[in-house]
Structures are given as structure tokens and as C-alpha cells.
Amino acid sequence: MLAEVAIKNFAIIESVTVSFQKGFTVLTGETGAGKSIIIDAIHLLVGGRGSSDFVRHGADKAEIDGLFLIDDDHPAIDKCSEFGIEIEEGMLLLKRDIYPTGKSVCRVNGKLVTITILREIGRTLVDIHGQHDNQEMLNEKSHIHLLDEFGGETIKNALNEYQAIYREYTKVKKDLASLNENEQMMAQRLDLLKFQLNEITAAELKIGEDEELLAEKKKLSNFEKLFTSLTTTYEALQGEQKGLDWLGLALTNLEEAQTVDEDLKEMHDVVSNSYYQIEDIVHTLRDKLDELEYDPNRLYEIENRLNIINQMKRKYGESIESILEYCAKIDEEIEMITNRESHIETLNKKLQSIEKDLLVEANNLTTLRKKVAKKLTDSIHKQLKDLYMDKTVFEVNFFEEENVEFRPNGIDQIEFYLSTNPGEPLKPLAKIASGGELSRIMLALKTIFSQHQGVTSIIFDEVDTGVSGRVAQAIAEKIYSISVNSQVLSITHLPQVAALCDHHFFISKEIKDDRTLTSVKVLSEQERIEEIARMISGTHITSATEEHAKELLELASQFKYQHN
Template identity: 35%
Template sequence: MLISLEISNFAIVNDLNIEWRDGMTAITGETGAGKSIAIDALSLCLGERADAGAIRPSADRAQIVAQFNIQQLPKAQQFLKEHMLNNDEHDCILRRVISRSGRSKSYINGVSVTASQLKELGEYLIAIHGQHAHQLLLKTEHQLHLIDAYAGHTHLQTAVKNQFQHYQQLQREYSTLLKEQQAKAAQQQLLEYQVAELDEFSLEADEFKQIEEEQYRLSHSQTIINTCQHELMSLYEQDGTTVLSQLQHSAQQFNSLTSVDSSLSNIAQLLEEAVVQVEEASREIRDYADQIDQDPLRLQEVEDRLSKIMDLSRKHHVRPEELYEHHQSLKAQLDNISSDNARIDILEQEIAQTLSAYQQAALALSDSRSQSAKKLQKLISASMDDLAMKHCKFAIELQPKPELRPNSEGFDAIEFLVSTNPGQPLQALAKVASGGELSRISLAIQVIIAEKVTTPTLIFDEVDVGISGPTASQVGKLLRKLGKSTQVICVTHLPQVACSGHQQFFVSKKVIKGETFTSMKPLEDAHRVDEIARLIGGESISETTRASAKELLAIQAA
């Protein structure tokens, strides 16, 4: 529950510190005094959008601090634990600071957080029902929200939302691939032609280098043979003097000299090794020359293939040595397009499966809504009797429409129907209900929802607009009854509702040296009687209005 609220330099509030109690608290005050300022400040402290215009003109920043007791709030405790914001106490302190620049800072238990985190935590702490709630009641999406809030089937809503998000994700991927497929259709035809042409040519890795070398060798085969034969004759086979015979002679000469000078043995050894090397080289030259094949047909084949490589390279705008890699790249691009086509087929199956799962989840949600709608319809009808609408009939028309386009809320179409006079058919709220009737229906729903939802603090900001007399008295009793199990804070202008509070605050304002100051203080005993008397009779308070106030306080508190 809310324990305290500190407001500094917010709107026309200079400095305000309010201690709150359990039960029902009524807030009253003069018109324009700022009865809802505390609610507005609290909304800001719970993560609502900050506005530099809310800062008091004479100040540089505004600050709101709210303290809550969360001892009985496991969801709030779990949130704090998950975000490492918990402390050893049962209290939770929220703080919001707004600077003149428009920037704001948010804190939970002294730790800096985002405004969205404040808002998420705030949902476990307070529910605010504003004075325009009855206008929201005319919107079908809000009507559906009320059914869900009463049903409390969050797990079913989450299942529908998750399936819808998965469905959306698959649809986006499917749409993207289809667009890409259309864009790649012409490219695919070109790739298929190019890859088929290169596949037919079937160039191997490094083949260009190998075939280029073979072509050069074949085209110079006669020169190679002539050179080999000439050099072989000089080295080894020529009659008379050869390189080999000269080396052998030199080796023998130096070998004979080693007996005279042993230091010449190294030279003799080198010459003997040279003899061996020349003999080995000669054998390899002879073997190589024997293998040289002057094959004009092979040369033609090689030159034709080399010419084809050059033609294909020019055609594909790559260098000859890059043609093989280019071929592999084109094949990879074509494979990717083919895999995209296969993914499209798979996606179509996945989308159908996900849509089926979504429809099953939405149907389960629809069944739960239908059951809750029947219960809520009876409760609202009973509350309408209490709110001086005895001849009114209320119904909730909920129709599953699986043919609707999938969305995160399911496929239910909803309509709140009412008949305000006997003999009249049920019709949509917007067509039948007056402003006062709409306010009462809205209030009845809010009270019922509040009893069902476990939010520890409920704030009703002038939700009693458009009602008076016995109806106002009944509204007060409803809120007081609600205050026995939940902390209720109600901003009101009706004496019957104000009397129902277990305690009451009075809001006033005064102008000092051209500046407006708002204050808010608790009323006790005689002061509360005077305030109720003012609400009954206006600014002129008489003994008669005081007596009426005392009587009303006694009746509403009974």
C-alpha cells in the first residue's frame, strides 16, 4: 500500500508531504484548488511521461517521492529481486526528478532506472481510474481489456500474444523472401545459363596454369629437343673431347699430384664429384629428351582449350586465372537462390502450423472470456440496481470471429449493450446511455474489476461525475466497502462519497505575492464536518448544513 508521498515544485505545489493510511481516503477541495495534483504527481512517479511544463515556474526541477509497503506483494518483490533493486526492508521507494530541460531521472530504492521500469513496477502497486474512464467504456478495445482484467487469464493472453508474434515473424520473413525471389528471377535465369556453360567447360582448379605451361612446352618442343641433343653431345656423347672427358682427365691429374702435395686432395675430390654430377645430368637429359613428344594434335587440343579459357574470361570480365573461382561463386549464388526457394516452401508449412496454434490459443482465450463475460454481466446488472438504474438491462455480446486477421488480442468481437427503459431492445452503449448512466455503469465495472484484481492501492479520480443524491450515497458505500480489503483513494466533489471515507483530506490554494500555493491536509472531527457542510450547502456553512453533514457522516459510516 501507499505509505507516503512527497511533492516538491510540481505545478502549483511548492512542498507537500502526505502520509497515507489504509481503508478509503476521500480527497475534497475547492474548484481549481488542485484536488487531482497528488494523483498527477503519483502518476508521474509511476513512470508516466514527464513534461518540463509541470515544474513550478520559480523552480529548476520538480521531484516526487512515493513510499510503498510491499510486504504482501509477491509480484512487486519478485520484480525488485529480478532487477536487483530490492532492499532488506519491506518498503519500496520510488523517486522521479524532472529538470527544466525536460529530462527526467527515475530511481527505485535509490538505484537509477528507466521510466519504463517504474511503470512496470507501478502496475503491481497502484491502479488509477480516471474521471474519463466512462468515455473509454465506449471503445471496444477497452471493453475487451475489462473482460480480460476481470478474468485474470494472463497466461492465455500471453499464449495468444506469443503465437501471434511468431506468426508475424514468419510472415515478415516469408514476405521478404518472396520479394527477393521476384527480384532474383531474372538473375536466376542468367546464373543458370552461366553456370551451365561453365559446368560444360568443366575447368579444374589451377588448370589454367597447368595448360598454359603445357602449351608453352609443346609449342617449343623442337627447340627443347635440339638443345638437349646438342648439350648431351657436348657433355657426354661427342666423339673426342667432351666436358665429361675433360673433367675425368683433370680429376686424374690432381689425384696424381696429391702424392706430392696432400692439400690438393680436396680439389681432386671436387672434380670427381663434378664427373658424377655431369654423368647424372647427362642421363636425365637423355631421359627427358626421349620423353619429349612432338604431338601436333595434342598441341592443337591444348591451344583450343586455352583459347576457350581466354574467351570465357573475357565474357565474364575476369582474368583467366580467376575463371575457376568465378565459376564456384556463380554456383554458390545459384545455390543460395535455390535454398531461398526451398525456405519459402518450408515457411509456408510453418506459417500454416503457427496459424493453427494461434487459433487454438485464441479459442482457449475466447472460451475463458465467454465464461467471465457471463459472470461480469450478472455482477454489473446487480450493481446497476444499486446505482438507481433498476430498469436497465446490461449484456455483453462476445462473438469469436476466427476469420478476422490475426492480432495480439485474439479473434473476439465484443460489444457492451444496454437498455435503459423497459420495453427497449438492448443496444450499444454509445447509442443509448446518457452521460450520467455511462458514468454509473463505468463506476460499477471499475469497482467489480477492482475487487477481482489484487492491486493493493486503487485511486478513483472523480469517477463519480454525473451522479448525485441516493446514487451518490450508494457509490460512497461501494467504495467504502472496497476500502475494507484494499487501500482506496478517491477524489470527489460529492458529500455522500466524501462521508464514506475512513479519512478525508482537504485541498486548498492561496496566492502569496503573486504566486499560487496548494496545500493538502487531513481533516479531523469538526473540520471534516465543516468541509462536508460546504459540499452540501456551498460556501455558506450554517448549523443546518453542519447537522446534515454530521447525519450523513453517521449514515455512510454505518
């Protein structure tokens, strides 16, 4: 859920911090008080289009911070992981700063991200629905995904089966397209590959060769320093009156001393071990010095060889391993091009076989989708009936195509169609009437899909405009039912909606030092009664409107008790 949002220097808001709870929250207040500005800020926080107009006059920048609390299986976790963003203890902190120049700086859990990444993550967290917004549900391209989400595991498993074969299908098609390039291009490609193969083969590269050569070059380049150091070390240890001689003298005397004092045995053993270890080192040093030989020609050979290896790395890979891998790859491609006709025939046969399997899975997916579409249609008709739109007809339209086209999600093209009045033809959802009618239709759809989309918070920005009476009550009950599965925030002018909320915020504004300031207040039970009474009657509150407000709250409590 959205736990907290902090807004600073945004439009008429100087500084506001709002903490939200689970369930159903409403924001009410006079027109122009700043209710929609708060929703605008949340919209920008999750990747909405920014503008310098949002920066409060005279401020350096507008700042919006939002804290989201998410479960371990929330889709935002995979999305953040995709962009290398860590989430700890289920907390996701989004931050967006907007400057007077129009520039935006976005962060997710402290990491700088682009507006595109912020939008990708934000899409999994918040769904803002306003009366005139172009929502996902109005976009016909998303309808197949919504239907699949409604279908649950049944569709998911069938889609996975289809997509596994589809991936192989696209690979074979890509290989065929590559082989079907024109003769001239293929000939040029073959010449290039043969040149590269010959060049790499002639280099006779061996894995680990460069490391060995670098180590040898280091020794030869520092031969004098190495020879002097080893000689000095050897002469310090070996010879009359040198280190090993004195250590031997110490060992001889300790051998005699331990016969008198047994406590010296441990000391004797340590010195004895040291003597023989250093004696071994002296022998090794002597052999090493005998082996040392400076060969300037060898250094020249090493530098030439390393130069060849580095040239290969610049052309074909960062390491000898990757160069040899590339060599094997182009060797396969050369064989493929050389025997092009044979491979084309083989791939065509393979493609035909895959297409048959793919069509079986695609038809199975279509059959399942049509069954799910019927269930979805029945569910939406029930929701529309609850909203007093029982004459409205909803249909999931499957477009029939003459030629089957395999797509990532199957062969189906799907769009939601609707007819709001008897006798009228079904039309695409995106082209239906607006106003209160559209609000109810979208609310019905939202009620169904909110249980499947996994969005943390759903925000309704005055979706109840243009309705009243029993329809208003039906909308209120429908919004509340959505809040059972998702956190819901709603800006409303309807007392019926406000009465059903779990948390009520009052938005107001005042003039201070010739500047407009917006403030947010959590209403107590008595203050809720007064605010709902104001919403019922306008500015003048009477005892009758207060009683009406109390009655609305009582009815709301009964409704919530019955539906929990």
C-alpha cells in the same frame, strides 16, 4: 499501497508531504484549494504527461517523490525486474523532477529511467479515474484483457495453451516468408552466405587458439627479459658458494645439531624440505633455459594468424565460439535455400497441421470467454442496479469475422457495449453519454475489475460530479466497496462520500508574502463533522447541518460495520 507523496514547487504547492493509509481516503476543500493539483502530481509521478507550467513560479524545478509498499507477488516486481530495477523489502520509490524547460528526470529506486519505463511501472501501481479521463476501460483494445482477467485461472490456462502453439505458428510463418522471397534476392543471399562460409572455413579456426597464440606472443615479445630473469635466478641458486650450496651447508649442520638437541628436528625438517624443493626448481630452470629459443619468424607467424582471427571476429562474432556458431547457422540456411522448394512444401504441411491445432485451442478459448462474458454481464448488471441504473444493458460483443485471423490472444475481437435507456440500441462503451451517467457506469466496471487488476491504488478525481441524493449515496457505498480490495483516494464534493471514508484530508490555501500556498491537514472526528456540515450547507454551518453531518457519519459507520 501509496504510503507517502512529497511535492515541492509544484503549481501553487510550495512544499507538502502527505502520508496515506490503507482503505478509503478522501480529499476535500474549497474549489481551487489544490485538491486536483495533488492528484496531478501523483499522475506525473507515475508517468503522466509533464509540462513546464507545473513548475512553481521562480523555482528551479518541481519535485515529486512517492513511496509505494507492495507485496511479493505484485505485478510491479516483474516489471521492475524487466528493466533491471531492484526492489528491497517491498518498497518502491518513484521520483520525478520537472524543469522550467519542460525536461523531466525520472528515477525508480534511485535508478534513472525514461518516461516510458516510468509509465510502464506506474501503470501497475496507480489507476487514476477522472470524469473526463480516457481510461483503460474506455479503450476497446483493453476489453479482451479485462475479460480474461475476470475469467481468472480458467482463461489463463487456456490462453497459455493457445499461445504456446501460436509461438510455433509465427516461427513457421516467418521461415516460410523468408523462403518465399523473390528468386533474385534469394540468389544474392545464397552467394553472400557461400562466400561467408568459405571464408570462415578457410580460416580453420580452433576454440581457444587465440588465447594460446597471445600467450606465446607475449613470451616471444619479451624473450630477452625472460631469458635474463631465468638465467640470473638459476645462477643465484646453482654453483659453488651460491644459494643452494649455502642451504646444503645449513642442512648438514642442522643434521648434527639435532642429534644434540631434539627440539631442532622440526627446524631441520623445514630446511630439508626447502633444500630439495629448491633443488627441483634449479633442475626445472636448467631445462627451461635449454628449451628457450628466440624465433623471429615464429613471432611474425603468430601476428599474422592473430590478424586473421581478429578480422573474422570483426565480421562474424566477438569470439571464436560465436564465429563457429554463426558458421553452423549459415550452413543450415544454405541447405535451406538450396533445397528451397522441398522446404517450402514441408513447412506448408507443418503450418497446416499447426493451424488445425491452433484453431482447436482458439475455439476452446472463445467458448470459455463467452461463458465468462455471461458471468461478467450478470455481475455488471448487479453493480448498475445498485447505482440505480437497472434499465441499463451491458453486453460483451464478440465480432464475427468471415476469415479467421490468429492473433497473440486468440481469434476473438471483443468490445464492451452499453445501452443506458430502454429502446436505445447498444453502443460501444467509449461512445456513451458523459456526466453522472458515465461516472456510475465506470464505477460499476471499476468495482468488478479492481479485484482482478492488482493495482496498488485507485484514485477517483471528482467522479461523483453531477449526482445527488440516493445516487450520491450509492456511489459513496460503491467507492467504499472498492477500497476493501484496493487503496482508494478520492477527491469529492459529496458529503455522502466523505462520510464513508476511513481517512479525511482537508486541502486549503492561504496568501503569504503575496504567494499562494497549499496545505494539507488530517481532520479529527470533530473537524470531520464540521467539514461535512460545510459540504452539506456551503459556507454557513448551522446546528441542523451539524446534526445532519453526525447522522451521515453514524449511518456510514453502520454501513461499514455491516460490510466488514
